[in-house]
Amino acid sequence: MRTLERRVAEAITDHLARGGPDPDPRALARVIGEAAGATGCALVVDGRRHQWGDGGGPWREHDIACGGVVVGVLAVTPESVGPLSAVAAVLGAPVAAIRLVEETDRLRREGDAAVRALDDDRWRAAAEMEQERRGLERDLHDGAQHHLVSLRMSLALAEHAIGTGAGLERVADLEARLAETERVLIDTATGILPDALVAGGLATALRTELARHDHVTLDTAGLRRRYPAPVESAVYFVVLEAVNNARKHAGGARVAVTVRDGYRGLEFAVADNGPGFAVASSNAGLPNLAARAASVGGVVDVRSAPGAGTEVSGVVPI
Known part of the structure; x- marks a missing residue:
């Protein structure tokens, strides 16, 4: 078993040296499988299975721990491959790093999604505010201005009739219309139909x-x-x-x-x-x-x- 452990450890070390700071779990499974003489090898990290090989036979599995915490599962096929405990022990740190990378990616994706959702909500709120503003503008134009035009026309008539009884009646009518216009403006500003x-x-x-x-x-x-x-x-x-x-x-x-x-x-x-x-x-x-x-x-x-x-x-x- 020491020979298998040494082969796997050397292969993992060489792979990490050539592959950069973030281990590729699928490539790492290939390295382990080839070093162990397996036909299939898989690393299961956070519920995701990273598999190399066809995996045509029964699988042997073993927990991978780092610092006393299970961080993944090592599975190889066929079952005739030597014991996995020593190999799993060698994989503790690399799989913990893979798990950390995947967790970081997940949090980044969730953060990006949250930012996009916030942007969408912000744009939606802005659009709704603009729609409300335009609606209020139309209500003022269509309702209040309607009364103001009528007031202007009545005022023109009052100018011709001022000084007579009819003129006084028209002034009273203008006052009533002004009160109505004020009510319409108040109702419109408060959104009341x-x-x-x-x-x-x-x-x-x-x-x-x-x-x-x-x-x-x-x-x-x-x-x-x-x-x-x-x-x-x-x-x-x-x-x-x-x-x-x-x-x-x-x-x-x-x-x-x-x-x-x-x-x-x-x-x-x-x-x-x-x-x-x-x-x-x-x-x-x-x-x-x-x-x-x-x-x-x-x-x-x-x-x-x-x-x-x-x-x-x-x-x-x-």
């Missing part, structure tokens, strides 16, 4: 909002069901912005709003009989409409031509 939308649904919310605007009619006779809150919120703000655009760019034009249940899903349309425009050469306000509808899987289509009015229509699929 209009009470009418939450409690009564899309038809009730649009009826409440659009009833105060002259030259705007609303048809919700074909809307008979509720939709998920994000869908109703998206369509609500799309319709308000479309009405707002019509009042800004087609002053005095009549605006017809239709919302209904369609075979494709929740359908809506805002049509005015204003001057119209060349759709290809203007996209004022349209990106916001498209982005708002797309956030719930919907689409928006804008049809207009000079002298032919404008229609903004869309659908959110069921």
Whole structure:
């Protein structure tokens, strides 16, 4: 056995001298197997089997210890190979080094994975914050600005009627509208949807909002069901912005709003009989409409031509 031990020890020493500071467990198994005259040899470290040879016969196994701690298992075939205890004793330090290297690699991989996961979480959080910011921006644009445009138009009328009874009435109306605008800004900043939308649904919310605007009619006779809150919120703000655009760019034009249940899903349309425009050469306000509808899987289509009015229509699929 001393001859086998010496052959294995010399082979291991020579292999480590040529292979660098980190032993290759598979190569080390080959060195041991060849030195011992085995047809197969394997080192089992941390549950991983590093095998050389075909291993066609029964295996003889022996624990490998270093400092009184089992660090691996040596297995050879055939069983006729001499006793393994002395060989296993020689392998204690190299296998402990292999185990340390593999443990270091495992910890490094786990650390890298943790760093990547942290980066992913950080990017995801940033993306969600940006999405929330853009959503708040759209809500301010579509909700609060809608009221402000109406205020500006009412103020222009008040200027012509000031000094008369009608003028005083318009000033009172402006004060009420300012209070409403303040409420909308507060609700938007705190992420609260209009009470009418939450409690009564899309038809009730649009009826409440659009009833105060002259030259705007609303048809919700074909809307008979509720939709998920994000869908109703998206369509609500799309319709308000479309009405707002019509009042800004087609002053005095009549605006017809239709919302209904369609075979494709929740359908809506805002049509005015204003001057119209060349759709290809203007996209004022349209990106916001498209982005708002797309956030719930919907689409928006804008049809207009000079002298032919404008229609903004869309659908959110069921």
